[in-house]
Amino acid sequence: VTYVHDEGLWSGSVPKYLGDTTLQKTLSKLKNKEEVNVVVFGDSISTGANSSSVLGITPNLPTWPQMFVEGLSSYYGGKVNLKNTSVGGWTSSNGIGGGTGWVAGVQVQKPGLATQFVNGELKGYRPDIAIIGFGMNDATLGLSIDTFCNNIMSMIKTIRQQNADCEIILLGTMLANPMAKNQSKNQTEYTEYLAKLAKNYQNVSVVDIGAMHQDLLDMGKYYTEMSSNNVNHPN
Numbered sequence: 008v009t010y011v012h013d014e015g016l017w018s019g020s021v022p023k024y025l026g027d028t029t030l031q032k033t034l035s036k037l038k039n040k041e042e043v044n045v046v047v048f049g050d051s052i053s054t055g056a057n058s059s060s061v062l063g064i065t066p067n068l069p070t071w072p073q074m075f076v077e078g079l080s081s082y083y084g085g086k087v088n089l090k091n092t093s094v095g096g097w098t099s100s101n102g103i104g105g106g107t108g109w110v111a112g113v114q115v116q117k118p119g120l121a122t123q124f125v126n127g128e129l130k131g132y133r134p135d136i137a138i139i140g141f142g143m144n145d146a147t148l149g150l151s152i153d154t155f156c157n158n159i160m161s162m163i164k165t166i167r168q169q170n171a172d173c174e175i176i177l178l179g180t181m182l183a184n185p186m187a188k189n190q191s192k193n194q195t196e197y198t199e200y201l202a203k204l205a206k207n208y209q210n211v212s213v214v215d216i217g218a219m220h221q222d223l224l225d226m227g228k229y230y231t232e233m234s235s236n237n238v239n240h241p242n
Contacts, residue, residue, distance in 0.1 A: 021219075025176075030210070042088065043087045044132060045089050046136075047091040048091075050143055053140040057240040058070045095109035099141040099155050102162055120162050129169075141180075145197055146192040146194040178216055179213055180216060181220045182221060187237075198215055
């Protein structure tokens with residue numbers, strides 16, 4: 008980013024503040040400088056694929072999950088731990104059953120979320136806040152909305168079995184490049200159903216990344232200015 012916009016000019020989507028509602032427990036721990044555990048689970052967007060640090064190019068910024076926990080730690084002054092078990096190429100069905108995917112350009116084989124908590128890399132980890140980020144590949148590959156929602160509900164159940172008080176953010180995915188015909192499908196519809204699903208739970212919220220992404224595109228930004236692979240990854 009090479010400029011700072013003037014105050015008050017943005018009229019598009021702004022994520023709603025959740026500290027007084029669905030994220031009260033996490034906020035309380037942060038303010039009290041208690042240790043906070045964060046787990047991120049999703050597709051290549053959440054692995055940080057094509058982030059400048061992953062690519063080894065200027066400005067070498069960390070992945071967004073790393074920036075998220077570092078920002079919280081810096082602002083509140085406490086220790087914020089991150090476990091990121093996201094896998095590139097995965098749909099929410101892989102999130103349940105596992106499979107082959109990509110992390111930092113390396114092909115990996117990982118189990119689903121429940122198995123990861125039992126005897127995988129999340130064994131013994133008790134998250135205070137979980138961020139689930141699926142939808143991009145689900146839409147591209149034509150996974151049904153019903154299957155998608157059932158998968159997300161299964162993940163919520165698994166996480167809450169580790170910590171009944173865990174607060175959860177469901178990420179409504181960014182958009183695929185409209186010109187990438189094999190990638191750009193009905194991603195926004197999956198976010199709409201996430202919003203409906205979240206209403207059935209306490210302390211589960213949705214952050215609609217796609218809405219802000221669409222507003223930026225509508226206001227004249229080119230997709231290439233916000234993507235590092237020009238298909239489906241943010242820069």
